[in-house]
Amino acid sequence: MDVESYVVSNSVTLGLVLACVWVARVVGREPIWRDAARQLWSRRRLAIVVVALYMTIGLVDSIAWKGGIPEDVVDVLPNAPLTLLDRAFLGTKEASYSAPFASVEFYGAEALKRPGQHPFGTDILGRDVLYLSLKGARVALLIGGLTSLIAIPLALIFGVGAGYFGGRFDDFVFFLISTLASIPGLLLLIALIMAMGRGTLSVCIALGVTSWVGFCRLTRAETLKLRELDYVSAARALGVPELRIVIRHILPNLAHLIVITFVLMFSGLVLSEAVLAWLGIGVDGSWGQMIDGARDELSRDPIIWWNLSASGAALFVLILAVNSVGDAIRDVLDPRTLKDSS
Amino acid sequence: MSRLLEVRGLQTAFPSATGETRIVDDVSFNLDSGEVLALVGESGSGKSMTALSILRLVPKPGRVIAGEIKLEGRDLLDFSVSEMRRVRGGRIAMIFQEPMTCLNPVVAVGAQVMEAIGLHDQIGQVDARARTRELFAEVGIPDPEARLDAYPHELSGGLKQRVMIAMALSTRPEILIADEPTTALDVTVQAQILALLSDLQRDRGTAILLITHDLGIVNELADRVAVMYAGRLVEVAPRQELLSNPLHPYTRGLLRSIPALSPPGVRLPEIPGVVPSPDHWPNGCRFSTRCGERFEPCAEIFPEETAPTSDRRVWCHAVDASSRDPEGEAL
Numbered sequence: 013m014d015v016e017s018y019v020v021s022n023s024v025t026l027g028l029v030l031a032c033v034w035v036a037r038v039v040g041r042e043p044i045w046r047d048a049a050r051q052l053w054s055r056r057r058l059a060i061v062v063v064a065l066y067m068t069i070g071l072v073d074s075i076a077w078k079g080g081i082p083e084d085v086v087d088v089l090p091n092a093p094l095t096l097l098d099r100a101f102l103g104t105k106e107a108s109y110s111a112p113f114a115s116v117e118f119y120g121a122e123a124l125k126r127p128g129q130h131p132f133g134t135d136i137l138g139r140d141v142l143y144l145s146l147k148g149a150r151v152a153l154l155i156g157g158l159t160s161l162i163a164i165p166l167a168l169i170f171g172v173g174a175g176y177f178g179g180r181f182d183d184f185v186f187f188l189i190s191t192l193a194s195i196p197g198l199l200l201l202i203a204l205i206m207a208m209g210r211g212t213l214s215v216c217i218a219l220g221v222t223s224w225v226g227f228c229r230l231t232r233a234e235t236l237k238l239r240e241l242d243y244v245s246a247a248r249a250l251g252v253p254e255l256r257i258v259i260r261h262i263l264p265n266l267a268h269l270i271v272i273t274f275v276l277m278f279s280g281l282v283l284s285e286a287v288l289a290w291l292g293i294g295v296d297g298s299w300g301q302m303i304d305g306a307r308d309e310l311s312r313d314p315i316i317w318w319n320l321s322a323s324g325a326a327l328f329v330l331i332l333a334v335n336s337v338g339d340a341i342r343d344v345l346d347p348r349t350l351k352d353s354s
Numbered sequence: 355m356s357r358l359l360e361v362r363g364l365q366t367a368f369p370s371a372t373g374e375t376r377i378v379d380d381v382s383f384n385l386d387s388g389e390v391l392a393l394v395g396e397s398g399s400g401k402s403m404t405a406l407s408i409l410r411l412v413p414k415p416g417r418v419i420a421g422e423i424k425l426e427g428r429d430l431l432d433f434s435v436s437e438m439r440r441v442r443g444g445r446i447a448m449i450f451q452e453p454m455t456c457l458n459p460v461v462a463v464g465a466q467v468m469e470a471i472g473l474h475d476q477i478g479q480v481d482a483r484a485r486t487r488e489l490f491a492e493v494g495i496p497d498p499e500a501r502l503d504a505y506p507h508e509l510s511g512g513l514k515q516r517v518m519i520a521m522a523l524s525t526r527p528e529i530l531i532a533d534e535p536t537t538a539l540d541v542t543v544q545a546q547i548l549a550l551l552s553d554l555q556r557d558r559g560t561a562i563l564l565i566t567h568d569l570g571i572v573n574e575l576a577d578r579v580a581v582m583y584a585g586r587l588v589e590v591a592p593r594q595e596l597l598s599n600p601l602h603p604y605t606r607g608l609l610r611s612i613p614a615l616s617p618p619g620v621r622l623p624e625i626p627g628v629v630p631s632p633d634h635w636p637n638g639c640r641f642s643t644r645c646g647e648r649f650e651p652c653a654e655i656f657p658e659e660t661a662p663t664s665d666r667r668v669w670c671h672a673v674d675a676s677s678r679d680p681e682g683e684a685l
């Protein structure tokens with residue numbers, strides 16, 4: 013490979029951070045969005061802080077570079093690219109299970125390298141569970157984010173196109189939607205992943221391809237309404253090209269739907285991945301995979317519970333926070349409230 | 355005055371259960387440069403569809419099925435999509451009834467006008483802004499500089515309509531189609547907007563096709579009047595002659611219902627009934643279901659066009675008979 017994957021990951025991370033800054037500036041400029049952001053903050057402070065925390069963890073786990081590994085660390089390759097998060101947990105690997113805050117190994121009583129420093133214990137390979145759970149944040153954000161980036165543009169292109177231009181394209185989109193809707197989602201998902209081979213990208217593509225239909229229907233219906241708006245007719249009478257009308261007048265009116273859908277879709281996708289992990293075709297390092305792995309450990313005696321609890325709690329808290337923010341966004345951006353305020 | 359727009363035998367139809375319903379049927383009129391032609395008729399008579407047909411903006415699945423729309427001799431129906439786009443807003447601009455909803459609520463009004471300018475002229479931001487400011491001043495928007503950055507909801511209905519007019523004028527169109535430009539406004543604001551349109555027509559020489567259901571406002575502005583009923587023209591005449599000597603029973607009915615033209619204290623007689631819906635239009639004279647002067651052939655045979663004088667046209671059996679008889683006797 014010419015460009016190593018950690019370079020790509022670094023660049024994408026940088027791009028995302030810049031995109032966030034840009035979005036924040038746009039939101040700050042447009043009174044309607046600024047208002048909405050303010051209301052959102054006053055309603056869901058805790059949830060927003062939680063989501064921001066997860067994002068920070070994901071960010072910390074996305075910036076990687078090579079070198080700088082101390083001599084005495086033996087469990088990583090000397091020239092492996094390590095993220096900030098990896099580096100924070102360097103050398104915490106034990107030989108086997110440790111219970112939370114234990115000072116000796118869980119089975120047998122050999123002394124640990126880091127007694128009392130594993131707040132969530134370690135897994136069967138001796139990896140720190142807190143570390144693994146934190147690493148899961150990046151995977152979850154990747155699944156939710158990347159998949160939405162695939163599904164939402166797909167839904168917009170098909171939905172807005174069908175609604176705005178109608179005719180043959182509408183028929184085609186309708187056919188596509190009906191076809192997709194008549195195949196059981198999970199089966200299609202599994203088939204797609206099998207066809208593309210396992211891996212983060214193929215899971216995201218498969219999830220994306222199977223999850224755009226609902227939003228597509230919504231945007232199509234909404235566009236049908238919007239295209240009859242007087243100012244769209246007025247724009248046409250002024251000779252504004254169709255594509256420009258879509259970009260200037262239709263898409264901004266779908267923005268609130270895009271935001272709401274993105275947030276609500278996000279948590280659904282992270283949960284879907286957990287299901288896939290349980291079927292053995294999830295993304296490496298996800299909480300779903302940890303939960304799946306912890307199944308066997310529950311049958312051990314004495315029971316190993318911290319693995320499951322940590323990954324389950326990490327997943328649960330993120331989903332809860334995202335859904336709670338999503339609900340508030342829906343309240344704040346609901347078209348009816350938007351119209352009242354303007 | 356030169357002939358700017360010539361509409362001949364225009365037919366616009368929507369598909370219906372029984373084939374196609376012609377909601378604009380055989381409409382012909384001319385618009386000379388610098389002239390104000392009023393297109394008058396009750397709501398539902400096809401005025402807006404006529405205007406949209408000219409711009410080739412009839413909403414799907416409707417379409418123009420026959421006719422010619424010649425702009426300085428070239429038929430707009432033959433124009434390519436991109437040529438047509440240059441005509442829209444470039445040579446023919448249109449303003450609509452509802453200034454409230456014709457502006458994008460999330461974009462500042464100045465930016466919307468600047469965008470319209472940018473569509474037809476390659477000029478920079480600063481120039482576009484300066485030109486927008488001038489336009490705002492020209493259409494009588496007070497404090498134009500400050501209004502440039504206002505959002506539509508911060509402006510009154512009258513100001514919004516002025517912004518729409520500024521937007522329509524931004525590219526110096528030869529023809530302005532104003533579809534019920536004052537219907538949604540208060541009476542006093544209505545008068546101001548009409549005065550503005552009149553000034554613009556005088557100062558810029560813009561030809562105006564003024565669409566209205568209110569014969570009352572015709573008096574202030576129009577040079578000629580075309581009266582439309584149920585998709586057909588019923589009478590076309592110079593304003594003065596139409597108001598003083600209406601020939602068609604429908605025109606007379608409309609005139610009787612204008613408060614300003616009747617003696618005070620008299621209860622205004624209305625034309626009984628309503629415009630029938632397009633699939634219930636009679637075969638003969640479309641007005642025959644409501645006409646007080648209806649006689650034998652009216653419901654069955656469509657009246658021919660008659661020209662009582664060289665600049666008047668009317669479609670009515672009664673007029674037909676009375677104007678033809680003397681000639682017949684002379685023979």
Ligand SMILES: Nc1ncnc2c1ncn2[C@@H]1O[C@H](COP(=O)(O)OP(=O)(O)O)[C@@H](O)[C@H]1O
Nearest residue numbers: 368377396397398399400401402403404413632
């Ligand atoms: N989308 C449509 N489909 C079918 N008929 C329509 C449509 N839009 C308008 N019409 C019909 O066209 C006729 C003329 O409408 P319009 O031109 O808006 O009248 P006006 O502007 O004179 O009030 C009306 O009778 C209406 O029923």
Ligand code: SF4
Nearest residue numbers: 639642645652670671
């Ligand atoms: S043709 Fe007959 S029905 Fe029609 S307007 Fe004239 S008199 Fe009335």
Ligand SMILES: [Mg+2]
Nearest residue numbers: 401402533534
């Ligand atoms: Mg109308």
